[in-house]
Amino acid sequence: MSMRVVTEAGQLALHYDLVVVGAGPAGLSAATEAAAAGASVLVADENLAPGGQIYRGITRNTPERQDFFGKDYWKGRAITDAFAASSVDYAAATTVWSLDAATSPLSSSPRRGEGGPKGRMRGPSGQVLPCDAPSPPCRDLLPAGEKGQAAPSHSICDSPASGEKTGVATLGLTLAGAARMVSARAVILATGAMERPMAVPGWTLPGVMSAGAAQIALKSVSGIPAGRIVLAGCGPLLYLLADQLLRAGADIAALLDTADSKQRMAALRHLPDFLLSPYVAKGLSLLLGVRRRARVISGVTELAIAGSNHAEGVRFRAGGRQDAIAADCVLLHQGIIPGINLASAAGCTIEWNDTQRAFQPWTDSHGRTSLAGVLSAGDGAGIGGAEHAAVCGRIAALAALADIGLLSSSQSAGRLAGLEKKRQTYRRGRTFLDTLYRPARQFLAPPDPDTMVCRCEEVRAGTLRQVIALGVPGPNQLKTFVRCGMGPCQGRMCASTVTEIMAEERGVSPAEIGTYRLRAPVKPLRLAELGALPQTPAAVFAVTGRTPEQHSLEEEGKNR
Amino acid sequence: MLLRIREPAEPVTFSFNGRSVTAARGDTLAVALLAAGVDTVRESVVGGEPRAPYCLMGVCFECLVTVDGIQNRQSCLVEVRQGMVVTSQSGARLVCGGQNR
Ligand SMILES: Cc1cc2nc3c(=O)[nH]c(=O)nc-3n(C[C@H](O)[C@@H](O)[C@H](O)COP(=O)(O)OP(=O)(O)OC[C@H]3O[C@@H](n4cnc5c(N)ncnc54)[C@H](O)[C@@H]3O)c2cc1C
Ligand code: FES
Numbered sequence: 001m002s003m004r005v006v007t008e009a010g011q012l013a014l015h016y017d018l019v020v021v022g023a024g025p026a027g028l029s030a031a032t033e034a035a036a037a038g039a040s041v042l043v044a045d046e047n048l049a050p051g052g053q054i055y056r057g058i059t060r061n062t063p064e065r066q067d068f069f070g071k072d073y074w075k076g077r078a079i080t081d082a083f084a085a086s087s088v089d090y091a092a093a094t095t096v097w098s099l100d101a102a103t104s105p106l107s108s109s110p111r112r113g114e115g116g117p118k119g120r121m122r123g124p125s126g127q128v129l130p131c132d133a134p135s136p137p138c139r140d141l142l143p144a145g146e147k148g149q150a151a152p153s154h155s156i157c158d159s160p161a162s163g164e165k166t167g168v169a170t171l172g173l174t175l176a177g178a179a180r181m182v183s184a185r186a187v188i189l190a191t192g193a194m195e196r197p198m199a200v201p202g203w204t205l206p207g208v209m210s211a212g213a214a215q216i217a218l219k220s221v222s223g224i225p226a227g228r229i230v231l232a233g234c235g236p237l238l239y240l241l242a243d244q245l246l247r248a249g250a251d252i253a254a255l256l257d258t259a260d261s262k263q264r265m266a267a268l269r270h271l272p273d274f275l276l277s278p279y280v281a282k283g284l285s286l287l288l289g290v291r292r293r294a295r296v297i298s299g300v301t302e303l304a305i306a307g308s309n310h311a312e313g314v315r316f317r318a319g320g321r322q323d324a325i326a327a328d329c330v331l332l333h334q335g336i337i338p339g340i341n342l343a344s345a346a347g348c349t350i351e352w353n354d355t356q357r358a359f360q361p362w363t364d365s366h367g368r369t370s371l372a373g374v375l376s377a378g379d380g381a382g383i384g385g386a387e388h389a390a391v392c393g394r395i396a397a398l399a400a401l402a403d404i405g406l407l408s409s410s411q412s413a414g415r416l417a418g419l420e421k422k423r424q425t426y427r428r429g430r431t432f433l434d435t436l437y438r439p440a441r442q443f444l445a446p447p448d449p450d451t452m453v454c455r456c457e458e459v460r461a462g463t464l465r466q467v468i469a470l471g472v473p474g475p476n477q478l479k480t481f482v483r484c485g486m487g488p489c490q491g492r493m494c495a496s497t498v499t500e501i502m503a504e505e506r507g508v509s510p511a512e513i514g515t516y517r518l519r520a521p522v523k524p525l526r527l528a529e530l531g532a533l534p535q536t537p538a539a540v541f542a543v544t545g546r547t548p549e550q551h552s553l554e555e556e557g558k559n560r
Numbered sequence: 561m562l563l564r565i566r567e568p569a570e571p572v573t574f575s576f577n578g579r580s581v582t583a584a585r586g587d588t589l590a591v592a593l594l595a596a597g598v599d600t601v602r603e604s605v606v607g608g609e610p611r612a613p614y615c616l617m618g619v620c621f622e623c624l625v626t627v628d629g630i631q632n633r634q635s636c637l638v639e640v641r642q643g644m645v646v647t648s649q650s651g652a653r654l655v656c657g658g659q660n661r
Pocket of ligand 1: 021023025026027045051052054055094095096190191192194195212213215237240336342377378379380384385386522617618
C-alpha cells in the first residue's frame with residue numbers, strides 16, 4: 001500500500017480512526033506508526049508538501065542541487081519516504097479550522113473533572129489559569145526533562161487497551177476552496193511551533209521578515225534575500241540560518257546577538273546535562289563557524305529598524321555605545337514557541353511552561369491532552385526539536401491506538417519503552433538551551449511606546465500599557481477594549497507580547513496573566529465555504545423544524 | 561526581495577496587479593512574488609502602511625492578497641497556478657466578494 005493523496009474535499013472519507021493535523025516529523029511519524037498497525041488515517045497539513053518546518057521542501061530538494069542545508073535536513077527523507085509508503089490519506093494544502101472533541105466518550109466516564117485537568121481552567125476574568133493544584137498543570141514547574149513523568153491521576157487513560165476510551169471527534173477542514181467536516185475516533189495535533197514574535201520598532205516594514213521565513217524561502221525555492229542582510233535576535237536557529245545563508249552565498253552584513261548575558265549564570269547549572277546531549281558538537285561548530293565567516297555583535301540592546309517604506313538599516317546599542325548598520329533585509333528571530341491555536345480553541349487545558357516561557361497544551365507522558373481522544377505531539381506540545389518530535393509522534397500514535405482499542409498494551413509495551421528511552425536522549429540539554437536563550441526582557445515586552453504589538457489591528461505598546469493601567473483584568477478584556485488580537489492572525493503575532501507586557505506592568509508571572517481565549521474557526525473561513533457544507537439531518541431539523549425527509553416530501557408535493 | 565540561486569524548473573506564469581510574473585510549479589505565491597522583486601504586497605487595514613510577507617508559514621497574515629477574485633488569501637499557503645490573477649489589497653475588505661476598494 002502507499003499513501004493516497006487527497007486533492008479535493010469530496011475525496012475525503014467521512015470517518016477515520018485517526019486524524020493527524022500537521023505533516024512535520026511528529027505528524028508524519030504518528031501517521032506512519034498508526035497506519036502500520038492497521039488504523040485508517042488522515043493527515044491534513046496546510047503546506048503544499050510534507051515535511052513541516054524543518055523538512056520543508058524535502059520532497060522537492062536534492063542534496064546535489066541544494067547543498068547548503070547541512071546533514072540534519074536530509075534526515076527528513078527517511079521520514080517522508082516511510083510516510084509515502086504507508087496506507088494513509090494525505091491532504092496537503094488543507095487547513096484544519098475547527099476541532100470538536102468527543103463530548104461523551106463511548107465506554108468510560110469523561111475525563112473532565114476526574115482528577116486530571118479539568119477541561120480548560122479559567123480565572124474570574126476568563127484567562128487561562130496556569131495551575132490548579134494538585135492537578136497536572138503544575139508540572140510546568142518541573143524542569144523540562146522531567147515533564148510528563150509526574151503524571152497525574154488519569155483515571156481512564158493509564159490503563160490502555162481495555163476497550164474504547166474515546167468518542168468521536170469532529171474536525172472542520174478546508175481544501176481546494178471547499179470545507180468538509182470529518183470525524184475521527186482519535187486526533188493527534190502535530191501543529192508544530194511558530195517563531196516567538198520579536199516586536200521592535202520598525203518590524204512591520206517590508207524588507208523585515210522572520211529568520212524562519214528566510215529559511216522557508218531557501219527550502220522552498222532556493223531563494224536568498226537580495227542585498228545586505230542583518231540577522232538579529234537570539235537562539236540556535238538564528239545561527240543555523242546564518243550558516244545556511246552563508247553557504248548559499250548570501251551577503252550577511254552582521255548578526256546582532258540580543259542574548260541576555262544574565263542568563264548565562266542561570267543556565268550554568270544545566271550545563272552538565274547539555275554536555276551529554278547530542279546538541280553540543282553541532283551547536284559549537286555552528287557558533288564558531290558563523291563567527292568566523294560573518295560579523296557577529298553580541299550584547300545588542302535597543303534594537304530598531306530604520307526606513308520609511310522599506311527597511312534601510314538597523315540602529316542598536318552594544319558595548320556601551322549606539323551604532324547603526326545599513327541593510328536591505330532584516331531577519332528577526334528569538335526562539336520558537338508552540339502553536340497552540342487549534343488545541344486551545346478545541347478546549348484543551350493550556351499550561352504555562354516557565355522554562356520555555358510559553359504556553360502549551362497540557363499533556364500526559366504519552367501526549368494525551370485534557371480532552372478525551374485528543375493528543376498532541378511534537379513542538380506544538382512543547383519545544384523539543386525535530387527528532388524529539390518524531391519520537392513523540394510515534395508515542396502518541398501508540399497511545400491513541402490503545403485508547404481506541406486497536407492495540408493492546410501488551411502489543412505496544414516493548415515498543416513504547418524503546419521510544420521513551422530515545423525521547424529521553426533528545427530531551428537532554430534542552431533546559432540549558434531554553435535557559436541560556438530566554439530572550440531579554442526588553443525583547444519580550446517592548447519598552448518603546450511606539451512599537452507595534454498587534455500588527456493586524458495596529459495597536460502599539462504604549463496604548464496597551466495605558467489601558468492595562470486602567471485595571472483591565474486580562475488579555476481577553478484588553479482585546480475587547482483596543483481590538484488587540486482581533487485581526488485575521490487571531491492573536492498569533494501579539495499574544496505572547498501582550499501577556500509579557502501585562503505581566504511586566506503588574507509585576508506578576510505570565511502564568512498569572514494567561515493568554516487569549518481562542519475559538520474556532522482558528523483560521524478565517526469564507527461564509528460561502530461554511531454555507532456549502534453538507535448539512536446533517538440534525539442541523540436541518542434545528543433550523544427549519546422539519547427533517548430532511550419531510551422537506552423532500554414537501555418538494556415532491558410541490559412538483560406534483 | 562529574493563534572489564533565486566537555482567533556476568526554477570517548470571515555469572508557471574501568473575499576473576500581479578496586471579504585471580506578468582514567472583515562477584515555478586510548486587512555489588507558493590508569496591515566495592514567487594518576493595522572488596519577482598515585489599516588495600509590498602498590501603497596504604495595512606488601519607494605517608494604510610506598506611506590508612510584505614513576514615513569516616511565510618501561515619501565521620502572520622501579512623501576505624493577504626486577492627486571488628482570482630477571492631479576497632484575503634494567504635499567499636504563503638497558495639500554490640501558484642498558470643494564469644492566476646493576483647491583485648494587492650489596500651485597506652479593509654468589503655463584504656461584496658472580490659471587489660477591491
Ligand atoms: C520557521 C521554522 C523553522 C525551523 N527550522 C528548523 C531547522 O532548520 N532545524 C531544526 O532543527 N528545527 C527547526 N525548527 C524547529 C521545528 O519546530 C522542528 O523542531 C520540527 O519541525 C518540529 O516538528 P513538528 O512535527 O512538531 O512540527 P512542524 O514541523 O512545525 O509541522 C507542523 C505542521 O502542521 C501544520 N499545521 C499547523 N496548524 C495547522 C492547521 N490548523 N491545519 C493544517 N495544518 C496545520 C503546519 O503547516 C506544519 O506543516 C523550525 C521551526 C520554525 C517555526
Ligand atoms: S507570510 Fe505570514 S501568513 Fe503568509
